[in-house]
Structures are given as C-alpha cells and as structure tokens.
Amino acid sequence: MNAAPTPPEANPLRSDKPNADTQEMSNEVAEILRLPETETLLTHYDQFICPHQISEIGNKSDNPYRSYILPLARKQIGLLYAVLGFSASHLGQLTGNQTMHEATAVEYRMKAIRALSEEIRRSQASTLLEDEQDAVLAIIQILLLHDIAESGISTHGIHITGAMSVCKRLLISEGLSGHRQRAMFFLGNLAWLDIIRAFAGPERLCFSQDIRELVACASENTFEMVNGCPREVFLIIGGILEKSKEHTLGWLTSDEYQIAMLVAKHKLYSWDSKEKMYPSTDPRWLAVAETFRFACILRILRLLDDLRPAKSPEIQECVARILDATATIPSDCPLIELLILPLFMAGADSLAPHSQYYILSRFKEIERRSEIRNPVPRDLLEKVWAARAAQLPDDDKNISWTSFKHKLAAILYYELNEMLLRCCPKRGDIGIIWWLCALYHSIQAFIHPPPVANAGAVWKRTSSQVLNLNYFC
Numbered sequence: 429m430n431a432a433p434t435p436p437e438a439n440p441l442r443s444d445k446p447n448a449d450t451q452e453m454s455n456e457v458a459e460i461l462r463l464p465e466t467e468t469l470l471t472h473y474d475q476f477i478c479p480h481q482i483s484e485i486g487n488k489s490d491n492p493y494r495s496y497i498l499p500l501a502r503k504q505i506g507l508l509y510a511v512l513g514f515s516a517s518h519l520g521q522l523t524g525n526q527t528m529h530e531a532t533a534v535e536y537r538m539k540a541i542r543a544l545s546e547e548i549r550r551s552q553a554s555t556l557l558e559d560e561q562d563a564v565l566a567i568i569q570i571l572l573l574h575d576i577a578e579s580g581i582s583t584h585g586i587h588i589t590g591a592m593s594v595c596k597r598l599l600i601s602e603g604l605s606g607h608r609q610r611a612m613f614f615l616g617n618l619a620w621l622d623i624i625r626a627f628a629g630p631e632r633l634c635f636s637q638d639i640r641e642l643v644a645c646a647s648e649n650t651f652e653m654v655n656g657c658p659r660e661v662f663l664i665i666g667g668i669l670e671k672s673k674e675h676t677l678g679w680l681t682s683d684e685y686q687i688a689m690l691v692a693k694h695k696l697y698s699w700d701s702k703e704k705m706y707p708s709t710d711p712r713w714l715a716v717a718e719t720f721r722f723a724c725i726l727r728i729l730r731l732l733d734d735l736r737p738a739k740s741p742e743i744q745e746c747v748a749r750i751l752d753a754t755a756t757i758p759s760d761c762p763l764i765e766l767l768i769l770p771l772f773m774a775g776a777d778s779l780a781p782h783s784q785y786y787i788l789s790r791f792k793e794i795e796r797r798s799e800i801r802n803p804v805p806r807d808l809l810e811k812v813w814a815a816r817a818a819q820l821p822d823d824d825k826n827i828s829w830t831s832f833k834h835k836l837a838a839i840l841y842y843e844l845n846e847m848l849l850r851c852c853p854k855r856g857d858i859g860i861i862w863w864l865c866a867l868y869h870s871i872q873a874f875i876h877p878p879p880v881a882n883a884g885a886v887w888k889r890t891s892s893q894v895l896n897l898n899y900f901c
Contacts, residue, residue, distance in 0.1 A: 457505050460512075465532075469515040474498060477518055478687055479571075480798045483653045483762045484707055492650055496610050497566055504563035510570040513537035517574060522799060537574060540567055558608070565614035567759025577800045612652055616643040618656040623666055624769060627727060628830055630672035640666045649707040656766030657720040658704060661696065665724040669691040672731055686732070693728045696721055712763050718753040719770035722746045726773045730828065737824040738777045738816070748772040750784060759793040768794060768805060775809040776829045783811060808832055 460466050478493040489495065514538030520529025544567045547560060556564070556694040605790035619635045628635040643651065644659040651659060668689060675685040680797045699721060706713035729736065736743065750770050757764050767790070776786040788806060795801050808829050814829045 441519070444862060454503075457503065457508060460505075460508060460588055461502060466512065469512045469519065470498065470501075472519045473511055473515040476522075476799070477515060480762075480765060480800070481765060482650065482684055483656075484710075485653065485761060488805055492610075492613050496562075496613060497570070500559060500563055500566060500610075503559060506540055507563045507570070509536045509540035510545060510567045510574070514570050514574040514577070517821070518577060518800065522803075529863065533574075537571065540571060544571070545570065560609075562608075562611050562614060564610060565618060569614055569617050569621070570843055572618075576802065609648060612643065612646050613648070615639070616647045616651045617654055619643050619649075619666075620657065620662065623657075623662065623669065626669045626673075626812050627769070630669045630731070632678050633666075633669050633673050633813050635666075649705075653707050656716050656763075656769075658717045660699060660704070661717070661720050661724055664695050664699075667729065668728060668731070678755075689728055689732050690789065693725060693732075696725050696728070710763070712757050712761060715753040715756045716766055716884045719750050719767055722749040722753075723764075723770040724774040726750075730826075733795065734828050734830075735825045738779055738826055739824060742778070743777050747777050747783070751778075754790060759790075759797070762797070765794055765798055766788070771828075772805045772809065775805070776812055777826075778813075779816075783808070 474494060478491055481493045482491055485491050491735075497507065499510065501511045516528050516536060517533035520526065520533060544564065547564050547567075549557065550556065551561075553566070579901060592608065613681040622633060622635045640663055644663050646658065651662075655662075657665075671680060671685060671692075674680040677680070681689075684700055684770050701714050701717040701721065704717065706717070723746075726743065729743060729746070733762070738744075751774055754764075754767055772789055778784050778787060789811070790800075791806055804879050811832045812827050812829050819827070
C-alpha cells in the first residue's frame with residue numbers, strides 16, 4: 429500500500445535533546461569505559477583486529493574501523509558491547525584464556541544483542557538519530573564478524589534481516605544518500621555479507637538490488653578494500669542471486685531464469701578488469717578482481733546446472749583462472765586476506781590433488797596473517813573431495829558443497845545451545861534471542877513470502893533443561 433507523503437510535522441518523534449533513557453545510557457557507557465578490562469579490549473581491537481579488516485590502510489588512522497566504529501562505540505552502548513565481545517573472543521583465543529573467550533565474550537555479545545533488539549524495536553516507532561542508526565548497522569556487522577570468527581559461518585541471519593528493516597525505514601523516512609559516508613560504509617559491508625550468505629542459498633538474500641546499486645554508486649573505495657569484490661561484479665552477482673531467489677519462490681519462469689543467467693554470465697566474461705579503477709596502483713588488485721570475477725562465473729554455472737561434472741572444460745577453466753590469479757599474490761601481501769571466497773569456490777571444483785593442496789596451503793597463510801582460524805571452508809572442501817573420491821568410476825555428476833551446509837548448521841546450532849546453557853542461564857537472556865527470532869520472521873514476512881511454509885525457529889526448554897533450536901533454512 430502506497431501512503432501519501434507525511435508532512436514534516438507529522439514525522440515520527442525525533443529529538444536531538446537527551447532524554448532520560450539516553451542519559452542513563454551515557455552514564456552506563458562512561459562506567460564501562462572506566463573499567464581496566466574495557467581499555468585492554470578496545471586497545472586489542474584497535475591494534476590487532478582493525479588492521480586485518482581492511483586492505484591498504486589497515487594500520488593507518490583513516491582505517492574506517494578506527495575512525496568510525498571506535499568513536500561511535502564510546503557513545504553507543506550496544507556497539508560498545510559488540511566490540512568488547514568480538515575483542516574478548518579474539519584475545520581469549522590468542523592467549524588461551526578460556527574464561528575470556530567463552531564467558532566474557534558471550535556475556536558482552538548477549539548484551540549487544542539485547543541493545544540491538546531494543547534499537548530495532550525503537551526504530552519501528554520513531555526515527556533514530558544518525559548516531560543511533562549507524563550504530564545499529566555497525567552492531568550488526570560486528571556481531572556477524574564475531575560469528576564468522578568463532579565458527580567460520582554466520583549462525584544469525586536475523587542480524588542481516590534486522591539491518592534490512594532499519595534500512596527500509598531510513599529510505600522511507602529521510603532517504604539514505606552518499607553524503608552519509610559512515611552509514612554507506614556499514615551498509616556496503618552488510619550488503620556484501622548478504623551476498624556471501626546467499627551463495628549458499630539464494631533464498632537467504634535480504635537486500636534489494638536498489639540498495640546494492642546505492643552502495644555501488646555512493647560507496648568510497650573502502651568497499652573494495654574491505655570486501656575485495658569489484659562493485660560492478662558485486663552488482664552482477666547480486667542481481668543474479670535475486671533472480672535465483674525469485675525463481676525459487678515461483679515468481680520467475682524457467683525460461684526467464686535461464687535467460688537472466690546467460691546474460692549475467694556473458695556480462696562477467698566480457699567485463700574487463702584492466703579498464704577499471706582500483707583503490708591503489710598496486711597491480712595485484714587486478715588479480716583480486718579476476719578471482720572474484722571467475723568465482724561468480726562458477727556460481728552462475730552451478731546455479732544453471734548443479735550436477736554438471738566438475739571436469740567440464742568451462743568449469744576447470746574458471747578454477748585455473750582463479751588459482752593462477754591467486755598465485756600472483758604472495759603470502760606477505762595483505763590482499764591475500766580478501767581471497768577466501770574465490771579460493772573456496774575454486775576448491776569446490778578442484779580435481780587435482782596438487783590444486784587441493786595449494787588451496788589449503790593458502791587458507792593456512794590467511795589464518796596466520798589474520799590470526800583468526802576459520803575452519804569451515806577447509807572442512808566443507810574436504811567433505812566434497814572425499815565424497816567425490818568415493819564415487820564410482822562411471823559416476824561423474826557433481827558433488828555440491830551446498831549439500832553439506834545443512835549438516836554443518838545442525839552442528840553449529842548444537843554448539844550454540846550448549847554455549848547458551850553454560851553462559852546465559854537467565855530466562856531473560858533466552859527471551860531476548862526468542863524475541864529476535866520472532867522479529868526475524870515478522871520482518872521476513874514483510875519483505876518476501878517465506879520460501880518454506882513451516883520455516884521457522886522455535887525455542888523450547890525440556891524438563892532436563894536442554895535447549896533446542898530447530899531452524900529450517
């Protein structure tokens with residue numbers, strides 16, 4: 429339903445004057461900032477985590493993770509909790525401090541989720557201030573990165589869906605333009621994380637092509653520095669994942685879907701990386717662009733035919749192009765940290781043992797540089813390779829990596845349940861997660877019809893106090 433424009437005086441209540449809640453929040457921020465542990469964790473985030481979150485300017489003062497997130501975290505309690513939780517998890521892993529890694533990190537993360545849920549709830553009734561809006565997007569990004577750093581995969585898709593809800597209100601209420609570079613920085617990173625999530629299942633895509641086009645148009649070159657993927661390639665693969673989602677939902681015929689796929693594939697093959705602008709004059713940026721271009725072509729080929737034999741010349745040509753481009757980036761170059769997705773996509777269709785060994789070796793180099801162990805890409809690839817090796821000689825149909833992701837999700841959710849029982853015994857904390865799950869489905873229903881009739885997340889406690897989360901992707 430299209431509503432008439434709201435007169436300025438009838439806009440949702442918004443005041444730049446601090447009210448009782450914001451004053452109380454400011455007092456809480458000040459109290460936490462005085463703690464010695466807080467300074468330790470913020471320093472660790474600044475000196476050890478920030479440099480690995482962006483290429484080229486990682487150690488410089490204009491690193492947006494320093495210039496945007498840290499100052500905002502000193503004003504917004506939810507973002508402060510999210511940063512402290514992420515830093516505690518990373519520092520606890522590095523030092524072998526199990527209490528910090530498990531209890532401290534989880535406590536801060538739960539507080540961040542509580543603050544996030546409150547801000548999203550507030551955004552439904554009134555317009556948040558700019559700092560509050562940007563803090564919501566930043567909290568969501570930090571929570572997602574925290575998830576990925578711990579388990580290698582985001583177990584909380586609700587975060588991205590919550591971001592979509594906030595973005596919709598920003599676009600409707602006052603518009604979101606390139607003038608707000610801080611918001612565009614956070615939004616661009618979330619839009620890319622949304623693409624990565626949709627690689628495993630296009631039905632999970634949340635952001636619209638309009639928002640991706642806004643990101644591509646208004647973002648600074650920090651978009652490529654953080655995510656690696658050239659924005660033109662980002663738009664092409666985002667558009668095709670959206671078409672795939674529409675086809676899954678029955679909104680697109682098979683013929684329309686096939687045509688869209690072939691057009692997108694042609695665009696990627698004809699895209700010339702040598703004619704584009706890059707964040708710096710380092711020629712290795714061209715190699716980064718090539719890896720993402722052929723990784724996206726591989727994804728399109730698999731969307732067209734998931735059972736196509738991996739030995740297909742077109743597929744093996746894509747694998748070779750990714751690996752050849754990666755070989756030009758040495759282990760001491762920070763750009764190597766951007767290549768996890770292209771390496772994974774090449775690995776999923778690698779047949780030669782030497783290629784598989786090379787990919788695992790590069791993953792180890794990335795882990796050593798970033799000091800963050802991400803086991804999921806390696807574990808998934810090893811499952812694919814083992815299943816392919818077990819096939820009969822005359823059976824050459826593809827073994828898709830996506831066929832293993834549901835088993836992986838079940839393991840991750842079991843671990844999440846155990847963590848919640850150890851660290852969040854209060855019923856109020858469990859209620860926060862339950863509320864966020866409910867929020868996810870209410871927003872998802874608003875954006876698109878659910879792809880599965882009984883899709884949902886249901887929390888329940890048994891008499892033995894075992895918490896189960898049933899999640900159907």
